[in-house]
Amino acid sequence: MKAKAPLIISGLLLVLSAYIFFKVMEPYSEMQDDGWSTKAQRNPFLAAELFLQKTGVQVLATHDIHQIENLPENGTIFISDVRKVLTHKRLEAILEWIKGGGHLIVAAPIYDKHNPDPLLSYFKVENHLHEQEKLSTALEKANLDRLAGKKKENKEKTEEPEDVTTMGFQGIPSKVRAGFDPGSYLTHPALDDEKYETTPLYELNYVASSESGVHFLQLYYGDGLISILSDQSIWQSDRIDELDNAYLLWLLSENSDQVIMLYGAQMASLFYYIGKYAPETVTGLLVLLLAWLFFRGRRFGTARQLTIEARRSLAEHIQASSQYYWRQGDMRALIEPVRRELNRRIAVALPGSNDADQVARLNMIAEHTGLDPKIIKSALQENITANENDFTKIMNHLQLLRNAL
Numbered sequence: 071m072k073a074k075a076p077l078i079i080s081g082l083l084l085v086l087s088a089y090i091f092f093k094v095m096e097p098y099s100e101m102q103d104d105g106w107s108t109k110a111q112r113n114p115f116l117a118a119e120l121f122l123q124k125t126g127v128q129v130l131a132t133h134d135i136h137q138i139e140n141l142p143e144n145g146t147i148f149i150s151d152v153r154k155v156l157t158h159k160r161l162e163a164i165l166e167w168i169k170g171g172g173h174l175i176v177a178a179p180i181y182d183k184h185n186p187d188p189l190l191s192y193f194k195v196e197n198h199l200h201e202q203e204k205l206s207t208a209l210e211k212a213n214l215d216r217l218a219g220k221k222k223e224n225k226e227k228t229e230e231p232e233d234v235t236t237m238g239f240q241g242i243p244s245k246v247r248a249g250f251d252p253g254s255y256l257t258h259p260a261l262d263d264e265k266y267e268t269t270p271l272y273e274l275n276y277v278a279s280s281e282s283g284v285h286f287l288q289l290y291y292g293d294g295l296i297s298i299l300s301d302q303s304i305w306q307s308d309r310i311d312e313l314d315n316a317y318l319l320w321l322l323s324e325n326s327d328q329v330i331m332l333y334g335a336q337m338a339s340l341f342y343y344i345g346k347y348a349p350e351t352v353t354g355l356l357v358l359l360l361a362w363l364f365f366r367g368r369r370f371g372t373a374r375q376l377t378i379e380a381r382r383s384l385a386e387h388i389q390a391s392s393q394y395y396w397r398q399g400d401m402r403a404l405i406e407p408v409r410r411e412l413n414r415r416i417a418v419a420l421p422g423s424n425d426a427d428q429v430a431r432l433n434m435i436a437e438h439t440g441l442d443p444k445i446i447k448s449a450l451q452e453n454i455t456a457n458e459n460d461f462t463k464i465m466n467h468l469q470l471l472r473n474a475l
Contacts, residue, residue: 110307115150115331117307121316122329131331135160141167142328148175150302150333152189161188169292175322177302178256190298193272193289196257197300200282234313235285237278239321246321247313248286251301255283272296297322401454401461408468409450415475439474446471 110116112133119131132138141147141163152161168174178190178197190196233252236245260266260274261284271291278286285300304315323329344352395403417424420438423431428451436443449467454460 106307113333114306115148115333117310118305118316118319119331121310122319122323125320125324127323127326128328129331130328131333133333135332138330141172142326142330144171144326145328145330146173146175146323146326147330147332148305150177150331151179152176152187153179153185158188164189165192165291168294168296171293173295173297173322173326175297175299177299180254193291193296193298194259195287195289195298197254198257199254200252233280233282235278235280237286237318242321246318248304248315248318249309249313250280250285250299250304252280252282254300255279256285256287256298256300258284258287405454405461405464405468408465408472412450412468412471412475415472419475435471439471441470441474 113119113131115131119129122129130138147164147167164174176189178195179187181187181196181198233249235248235250237248238245258274261277273290274287275290275295276286276288277284283300287298289296289298303309304312305319310316310319392404395401416435420434423434426434432443432446435441435446439446445467448464449471452460452464454464
């Protein structure tokens with residue numbers, strides 16, 4: 071019984087712990103924001119597409135106009151940038167479609183005289199940037215306002231800011247407010263010249279502006295309509311919920327059987343996909359790289375000098391050997407081989423010279439070579455010392471004797 075007591079106590083403690091855990095703890099769910107989805111990154115107008123679908127409109131969003139088989143007869147087409155999605159051949163087809171009763175909504179790119187928009191150039195519509203106000207001009211204006219006793223404007227939104235454009239449409243009692251970018255504005259010759267007459271092909275129908283300029287205008291073209299915006303970002307996913315941006319999109323497309331949204335191809339960067347789908351692979355490669363750098367950068371044991379495998383010439387070998395004997399002080403090893411060679415040549419040139427005494431031998435060699443006997447004696451018999459001058463003198467005499475033989 072005593073042996074079972076610890077097991078019983080442990081079981082009771084385990085049951086009590088489980089009871090307390092399930093009594094105190096309670097499960098909960100938490101939403102986690104993972105950022106934009108891949109589809110939203112490719113299509114910046116995905117929120118506008120889903121919004122129109124919820125209103126019951128048939129929507130087709132694509133970045134490739136070739137995926138559109140037939141243009142809808144009673145439909146609306148939105149193009150974010152004509153220069154990215156339309157060729158001249160497709161532009162002619164779009165114009166014919168508008169003339170037949172279609173509605174085209176186009177965002178005007180910033181005017182570039184070197185690369186003008188083919189569609190807007192046809193209707194003489196341009197989108198220009200506001201010039202930057204000089205700092206000196208701004209300071210002068212501020213000083214004049216202060217001297218005139220003007221009070222600072224109330225920061226509360228009692229009045230519309232300059233980046234809000236108010237529009238009115240037939241049959242809509244309330245005004246529609248859209249937040250276009252105030253940095254650019256639309257221009258047309260008819261806006262500055264009241265006497266300007268448009269061509270019979272199209273007619274300027276409606277213009278909406280704010281303090282920063284014109285941001286929305288509509289043209290009748292044949293039986294169709296063209297709506298031109300100065301800013302395409304009002305319907306992008308991160309801005310469509312501002313003011314009446316979404317309401318404006320619905321008003322412009324409410325009578326259409328189908329809405330087609332053409333946008334430039336958007337693609338997330340390679341680093342985004344690597345970080346999302348292969349973080350473990352990147353970590354493993356970094357660890358492998360660090361291990362390789364550690365292996366290659368660390369030295370084990372004593373350092374060994376690099377062995378030069380290239381062969382040296384015979385002259386370099388002789389010079390190296392001579393320097394070795396000279397550093398060792400062994401002058402005899404440098405001179406004796408030369409003396410032995412000369413003695414062999416003398417024995418061949420003067421037979422019997424080795425049997426004569428030293429004086430007679432020196433005279434015989436001097437008579438044969440024409441050298442002074444003192445030079446011959448210095449070359450063949452003088453004692454060798456570690457003196458550099460004596461060594462040089464003996465070597466010169468040996469060379470003279472060798473040339474004379």
